[in-house]
Amino acid sequence: MRILRVLWELGEATVEEVINHDRASSKPNYKTTQTLLRIMEQKGLARHFTRGRVFVFQPLVTREQVGRLSVRNLLEQNFGGSPTELVANLIEGARINNAELEQLERLIKEYRVKK
Numbered sequence: 001m002r003i004l005r006v007l008w009e010l011g012e013a014t015v016e017e018v019i020n021h022d023r024a025s026s027k028p029n030y031k032t033t034q035t036l037l038r039i040m041e042q043k044g045l046a047r048h049f050t051r052g053r054v055f056v057f058q059p060l061v062t063r064e065q066v067g068r069l070s071v072r073n074l075l076e077q078n079f080g081g082s083p084t085e086l087v088a089n090l091i092e093g094a095r096i097n098n099a100e101l102e103q104l105e106r107l108i109k110e111y112r113v114k115k
Helices: 002-010 015-022 028-043 062-077 083-093 098-114
Strands: 046-053 056-059
Touching: 002 015, 002 046, 002 056, 015 028, 015 056, 028 046, 028 056, 056 098, 062 083
Parallel strands: none
Antiparallel strands: 046 056
C-alpha cells in the first residue's frame, strides 16, 4: 500500500523515487522495493516502461478499486460477509459524531434510491 500511495501521488516513479518519496519514515531497501514492484506488476497492480536504462512504474489500479477490494476482504475475513456487523462494529468501535452519522444515513438513503 505504501508503494501504491507513492505511485498514485506521483503518477509514475522509479524505484529510487519510491524510496526517496517519504522522508519521514525509514527508507526501505532498494532490492526489496524493486521486488515488491515486480510482484505488483505480476498481480496487475502496476506496470513499467523504460526511460533510458531505468524502469518507471505506474499504477494500474485506483484508490477506489483498492478500497473496495480491501473492504470486501475485511467483510469476509472478519465479519462473515455481513455488512450489518461491519457497520455495527464501526459505529460502536469508532467515535462517530452526529454529522458523520447523518452522512452515513444520507449515503444509505442515496443507495436505496439507486437500487
